[in-house]
Amino acid sequence: MKTSDFDYHLPESSIAQTPIEPRDSSRLLILHRESGEVEHRLFRDLTSFLQPGDLLVLNQTRVIPARIFARKDSGGKVELLLLRRRDSLTWEALVGGKGLRVGKSVEIENGPSAEIVEVLEGSERLIRFSEAIEPYFPHVGNVPLPPYVHEKLEDPERYQTVYSKEPGSVAAPTAGLHFTPGLFVKIQEIGVKIAYVTLHVGLDTFAPVNEDNPEEHKIHSEWCEVTQETADLINETKRNGGRVIAVGTTSVRTLESAAIENRKSEIVNRYSGSTTLFILPGYQFKVVDAMITNFHLPKSTLIMLVSAFAGRERILHTYELAINEGYRFYSFGDAMLIL
Numbered sequence: 001m002k003t004s005d006f007d008y009h010l011p012e013s014s015i016a017q018t019p020i021e022p023r024d025s026s027r028l029l030i031l032h033r034e035s036g037e038v039e040h041r042l043f044r045d046l047t048s049f050l051q052p053g054d055l056l057v058l059n060q061t062r063v064i065p066a067r068i069f070a071r072k073d074s075g076g077k078v079e080l081l082l083l084r085r086r087d088s089l090t091w092e093a094l095v096g097g098k099g100l101r102v103g104k105s106v107e108i109e110n111g112p113s114a115e116i117v118e119v120l121e122g123s124e125r126l127i128r129f130s131e132a133i134e135p136y137f138p139h140v141g142n143v144p145l146p147p148y149v150h151e152k153l154e155d156p157e158r159y160q161t162v163y164s165k166e167p168g169s170v171a172a173p174t175a176g177l178h179f180t181p182g183l184f185v186k187i188q189e190i191g192v193k194i195a196y197v198t199l200h201v202g203l204d205t206f207a208p209v210n211e212d213n214p215e216e217h218k219i220h221s222e223w224c225e226v227t228q229e230t231a232d233l234i235n236e237t238k239r240n241g242g243r244v245i246a247v248g249t250t251s252v253r254t255l256e257s258a259a260i261e262n263r264k265s266e267i268v269n270r271y272s273g274s275t276t277l278f279i280l281p282g283y284q285f286k287v288v289d290a291m292i293t294n295f296h297l298p299k300s301t302l303i304m305l306v307s308a309f310a311g312r313e314r315i316l317h318t319y320e321l322a323i324n325e326g327y328r329f330y331s332f333g334d335a336m337l338i339l
Helices: 043-049 134-140 174-178 181-189 228-239 249-261 301-310 312-324
Strands: 027-031 038-042 055-059 061-063 067-072 077-085 090-096 105-107 113-119 124-129 166-169 193-199 222-226 244-247 271-275 290-294 335-338
Touching: 027 043, 027 312, 038 043, 043 181, 043 335, 055 228, 055 249, 174 290, 181 193, 193 228, 193 249, 222 249, 228 244, 244 249, 249 271, 249 290, 249 301, 290 301, 301 312, 301 335
Parallel strands: 027 335, 055 193, 055 244, 061 166, 244 290
Antiparallel strands: 027 038, 067 077, 067 105, 077 090, 090 124, 105 113, 113 124, 193 222, 222 271, 290 335
16 A cells, blocks of 8 residues: 555646535535445435434534734744644644744734744644633634635634534534534434534644655544543444444544544443544444545545545545536535445
């Protein structure tokens, strides 16, 4: 297995630059794994493929306005991209600017100061704020859109799911962006239950795999949680013959991480902690029976995950078909339902 096995050519015109309105009017490609059959629908038609007794699992993380602009004593501009919080004052961050060594301080206009306390890998630094940064987010923070989105987002809430609840991500769990409150009502009316997990998405979600052998790629740790309530719903669904349908690769990784860590007789138990689970072809899925996901970057850990679920050749063939059919790719793009 080589990283190049997961490469494909995507015309730049296929990358969605803005979200579609309304959310559930995006397109939905249905891929049937066993037969390879493909159907083309709209996302609001999702209910046609759900069954009473199914369980839909969603990641309720919320994107924080993690991009912050600051200045050095010299007046030089600095950009901070907060990645994950270590404690109430200390964050891992990507920093843009020269000479940001240990001991250097930067000032945020109308906000606290920040000091570099440790140099991590590349442009990553451990920074300590003079006071908690979260109360200043509404005034100094900016939503960190993916690097391939060049259009300004007029409404920052369009990069949040309608059910986002737990702040902590620097990127949205984008498969969930297609849902509307009205669609949830229809889903529940047909006897489908809904459960929530949390995984705070890091920037690694956009990072290409640069190693020739993907098994040598180091995936960053992300914090995730499965509550006892959600674990009980999953186990009940499995016992009754229903399907666990994960919304997004983050939900998939959370559920599978919880299953791996479980030491009890049930399939899943409550879990809270970090995960570095990297799902490659050959992985045996323990929880997830179907998934909803967007179209992913070439040579990314995410296209490797969906290839593990549906088969590499089948996924690449389906992506080629989607490009030819004019589907919109990446964060603000269309969705797939893999059954």
